[in-house]
Amino acid sequence: MLRGLDISDMLIIDRLELAFQPGLNVLTGETGAGKSILLDSLGFVLGWRGRADLVRQGASQGEVTAWFDLPEGHAAHAVLEEAGLPGGGELILRRINGSDGRKTAWVNDRRCSGEVLRALSETLVELHGQHDDRGLLDPKGHRAILDEFAGTAPLRDKVRQAWSGLAAARKAAKQAAAEREAIAAEEEYLRHAVAELDKLDPQAGEEEQLDARRRLMQSAEKIRSDVVNAYEMMGQGGAETQLGDALRWLDGVAHKADGALEAPMAALSRAMVELDEAMEGVVAAIDTMSFNPIELEETEERLFAIRAMARKHEVLADDLAGFAETLRGKLDALDAGEAAQAGLEKAVRDAQAAYDAAADALTDARRKKAGKLDKAVAAELAPLKMERAVFATQITEETPGPEGRDAVSFTVATNPGAPAGPLGKIASGGELSRFLLALKVCLAKGQTGLTMIFDEIDRGVGGATADAVGRRLAALSQGGQVLVVTHSPQVAALGAHHWRVSKAVSKGMTLSTVTPLSAPERVDEVARMLAGDTITEAARAAARELLGEEFAS
Structure with a gap:
């Protein structure tokens, strides 16, 4: 579980320290405020390959530190042991990016390679970005999803x-x-x-x-x-x-x-x-x-x-x-x-x-589990306001290879009586996001100690559907940790912890800040998401209604 993130001199962040909590953590803010920078910084310390120009202009180096709780039996312990790195109940990752592009990393104060960071990241964090659903359009990835579900x-x-x-x-x-x-x-x-x-x-x-x-x-x-x-x-x-x-x-x-x-x-x-x-x-x-x-x-x-x-x-x-x-x-x-x-x-x-x-x-195992995956996805689609959609996993024979001889493809019928077809041709953008969420919920069952991050998974939906997405994310976070970057007030209102990302110009330099919100500040932020720059009392009332009884004035 991700407990904290310390960022120094990265892009438009001069210094930022965040302490995350279990449950559903939501980050909101206007477009361009720097929400993606947080994810870029987290990806950097986890060894992910991303953009090269991360160091803040004028700084000699940028630095990111992240610390995680590691319960006994967590998969990261095996990675640490194989790499000859010290373990324990807490894992501290630190990585520096020099202005010359050189990168240096430490795990629990011991130097390590980017490969070790990436191996650890696979056991620590699962990121689903804005365009993650594009992967659902490629049947080549469907077999991997079925295999992950089927074990x-x-x-x-x-x-x-x-x-x-x-x-x-x-x-x-x-x-x-x-x-x-x-x-x-x-x-x-x-x-x-x-x-x-x-x-x-x-x-x-x-x-x-x-x-x-x-x-x-x-x-x-x-x-x-x-x-x-x-x-x-x-x-x-x-x-x-x-x-x-x-x-x-x-x-x-x-x-x-x-x-x-x-x-x-x-x-x-x-x-x-x-x-x-x-x-x-x-x-x-x-x-x-x-x-x-x-x-x-x-x-x-x-x-x-x-x-x-x-x-x-x-x-x-x-x-x-x-x-x-x-x-x-x-x-x-x-x-x-x-x-x-x-x-x-x-x-x-x-x-x-x-x-x-x-x-x-x-093949037998895949065919047996395919039906179970279909039922599991159907059960997840109902709370996401897609109870009439039909999700089916088709398995056909293909040229044998090291992964077997099965071609797997997901088909859907989003409306009663409509013919089923490939997921990418039938589902709209908002429907694709919900199908992705349903699949991720199914795949996440049984996983422990993994922080799941959703970057605008709710795009393309609103109203009751956005509320349904938020509730499913909140349910997914029970007993674990989910971080959501969102523009949806319905999703933001369901967070257990809320941060606002904003940027301002100081001494001619644009800087991004992240602020944990108190209850009144959450009301204003959700009201802003509902009404825009001008926050009215009606917007605040609507925000309180979304947030629940504990926020009622």
């Missing part, structure tokens, strides 16, 4: 989930069919390529090994003879023999040299060992360089075959094995595709069946 949200959620599942199943089946078709178109190529690759059987790293072996064999003929000559120079008749002879000569005379030859002999021994290791290495090199000419030819053939295959498929030689696996996987998918496609088609049928079941349940 079909859980069933709608199941339909949406089933529709998502059906869409996903259809997409998977379609994509798999397209992929299988694309693979089938290149099946001949795939089988030929896989056969070639399987026959060649290239291995990762094989090209580098073959290339190195080929180069070695190609150079072996050129260097092998030199290596053999080097070996012969080191072996028998060469360095090995000479070193051996030198060591034997020294050994024969070492005992006569008093130890002078021991170090040279040890060095020769080490040289003999090193020479032996060198000879072993050379022998191994000679063995490596020994090859069959046929091996060179075979190595070159395989190397060239691998490189040719890589060029053919435009991949690296080392990637040929992986490429073969990819092609083999496509063939496997093609071979298994028929069974897989059958499984996907079955998934589509199962998803379709699930959607049909969910949509049927939603």
